[in-house]
Amino acid sequence: MGEMIKVGMADLKACNAPDNLTTIGLGSCIGIAIYDPVTKISGLAHIMLPDSTQIRNNSNIAKFADTGIQQLYDDMIKMGANKSRLVAKIAGGATMFAGGGAAPTINVGQRNAEASKAKLKELGVKLLAEDTGLNYGRTVEFYSETGDYLIKAVGKPPKTI
Amino acid sequence: MADLSFEDINDKYFDVLKEIGNIGAGNATTAIANMLNLRLDMKVPKVELIAVEKIGSAIGSEEQIVVGILLGVENDINGSMMFLMDLPSAHHLVNRLMMRDPEYNEDFDEMDLSAIREIGNIIAGSYLSALSGLTNLNISPTIPYVSIDMAAAILSVPAIQFGMVSDNALFIRTEFSDDVAINGYFILMPEGESYEKILRALGLPV
Numbered sequence: 001m002g003e004m005i006k007v008g009m010a011d012l013k014a015c016n017a018p019d020n021l022t023t024i025g026l027g028s029c030i031g032i033a034i035y036d037p038v039t040k041i042s043g044l045a046h047i048m049l050p051d052s053t054q055i056r057n058n059s060n061i062a063k064f065a066d067t068g069i070q071q072l073y074d075d076m077i078k079m080g081a082n083k084s085r086l087v088a089k090i091a092g093g094a095t096m097f098a099g100g101g102a103a104p105t106i107n108v109g110q111r112n113a114e115a116s117k118a119k120l121k122e123l124g125v126k127l128l129a130e131d132t133g134l135n136y137g138r139t140v141e142f143y144s145e146t147g148d149y150l151i152k153a154v155g156k157p158p159k160t161i
Numbered sequence: 162m163a164d165l166s167f168e169d170i171n172d173k174y175f176d177v178l179k180e181i182g183n184i185g186a187g188n189a190t191t192a193i194a195n196m197l198n199l200r201l202d203m204k205v206p207k208v209e210l211i212a213v214e215k216i217g218s219a220i221g222s223e224e225q226i227v228v229g230i231l232l233g234v235e236n237d238i239n240g241s242m243m244f245l246m247d248l249p250s251a252h253h254l255v256n257r258l259m260m261r262d263p264e265y266n267e268d269f270d271e272m273d274l275s276a277i278r279e280i281g282n283i284i285a286g287s288y289l290s291a292l293s294g295l296t297n298l299n300i301s302p303t304i305p306y307v308s309i310d311m312a313a314a315i316l317s318v319p320a321i322q323f324g325m326v327s328d329n330a331l332f333i334r335t336e337f338s339d340d341v342a343i344n345g346y347f348i349l350m351p352e353g354e355s356y357e358k359i360l361r362a363l364g365l366p367v
Contacts, residue, residue: 009313009320010214024223025313028321048213048317048324055325060214063324096318097231097306108321137314139224154226154310 002144007031010063012045012072014079017144026092026138028109030116032069033089033142033149034125036081042144043072049108050115065115073123086125089149089161090116091140093132109133129161177363181295182206182333182347185288190337192283197257204336210329216320217313219332220245220346229315230281233303234289238355242302243319243348244284248309250343254280274307281305288347296362322350 002018009029015021017040023031026046034043045068049055052064061067077083093113113132120127131138131151141150152158186206194201209219217223228251230244246254252266258276269277285302293300308315323330333347351359 008214009217009317010324025217025311025317027310027314027317029317048321057324057326057328060328063213094314096229096308096310096315135308137311137317139311 004141007044007046009046010048010060010068012043012062012068012075014041014043014072014075015144016041016079020141020143022139022141024139026140027094027096028092028112030065030090030092030109030112030132031138031140032065032072032116032120033091033140034069034072034076035087035089035142035144035147036076036085037087037147038082038085039080040144041076041079041081042142043076044140044142045069045072047112047116050111065112066119069116069119069123073125083124086123087128087147088120088125089129089142090120090127091131091138091149091151091161094137095133095135096137098135131159131161177295177365178331178333179206179208181292182208182288182335184295185291185347186333186335186337186345188287188291189284189335192287193254193280193337196283197254199257201337204338207334209332209334211332213320213324213328213330216316216323216330219316219330220312220334220344221247223311223313225312226309227312227315228277229308229310229318230277230285230305231308231318232281232285232305234300234349234351235303236301237298238300238351238358240349240351240355241322242285242288242350243315243346244281245312245315245346245348247344250345251277251309253343269309277307278305281307284345284347288349292349292359296359298358298362319348319350322352 007023021044023046032045047065047068052058052067093109139152190201190203234240289300335345337343
């Protein structure tokens with residue numbers, strides 16, 4: 001059994017098997033897990049916003065789908081992952097307060113999910129599965145030995161994608 | 162929001178926000194005490210600047226279940242505000258309001274949620290009228306929305322809102338107590354030019 005490595009908000013990490021990755025309490029944010037099934041090199045990014053080019057304050061690249069996924073991808077290639085084998089699973093992107101709050105955050109979850117998928121497509125990383133949207137928070141765990149992405153939510157049975 | 166960022170906020174601004182927090186929480190405490198017919202004490206609120214990445218754990222464990230109430234803020238300033246409390250505090254207040262056994266802690270039903278929204282209305286209204294009184298700005302809340310979930314997931318909403326303009330978020334932490342402590346947190350999230358409007362209205366240099 002490897003270590004469970006914690007990825008914070010606006011943070012990203014990559015690891016080798018048998019270590020695993022987790023991020024806690026994804027709301028409108030997205031947890032993007034990228035995986036090379038042969039080398040079992042695994043990465044997880046916890047992004048908050050869809051597009052770094054829309055935001056003046058964009059020094060933390062892990063905060064955005066476009067720059068965060070790019071960085072994670074580059075890190076994993078450097079560790080020895082093979083570009084053509086990389087696959088991804090994503091979770092999060094909820095609307096925590098349906099209909100409520102200030103305009104720019106409405107649908108930020110959905111926009112985060114769309115931006116993440118667009119970036120993965122641009123990099124040629126195949127999206128295998130997703131659990132996005134709805135109105136609840138998610139804690140995720142990515143298991144490098146199996147490629148399983150475990151999703152836990154309050155008052156719901158855990159599910160694996 | 163022009164070039165203003167929280168990194169530039171000085172002690173004077175902090176003191177003003179603390180004062181607004183104080184008066185607002187004072188008003189809120191009185192309103193709740195009247196509604197529930199009990200005596201409430203309030204501690205001096207703490208104003209904190211928290212890194213966006215740390216917001217998820219700002220009020221305790223990231224997976225702790227909390228009650229979040231989100232309201233829009235409109236008229237002279239735009240944005241939103243959030244009031245958060247932990248689950249025991251929410252149960253305590255709802256039980257008081259519904260005149261139930263104080264130990265009752267079943268999941269909230271639709272009536273309970275509506276009571277929570279009402280508490281959110283009162284607290285936000287009190288806070289905003291303090292801000293309104295000090296700034297002479299016309300500020301009103303919109304209808305409240307409630308979410309009960311992991312702290313980190315609920316706090317991702319203000320984290321994202323603040324994350325668009327800054328690396329930090331502004332928290333005002335308040336504690337009320339009657340026979341048990343009630344922990345509450347306010348987060349005010351002005352948009353666009355609203356921060357500058359507040360500062361200017363308070364006579365602070367922008």
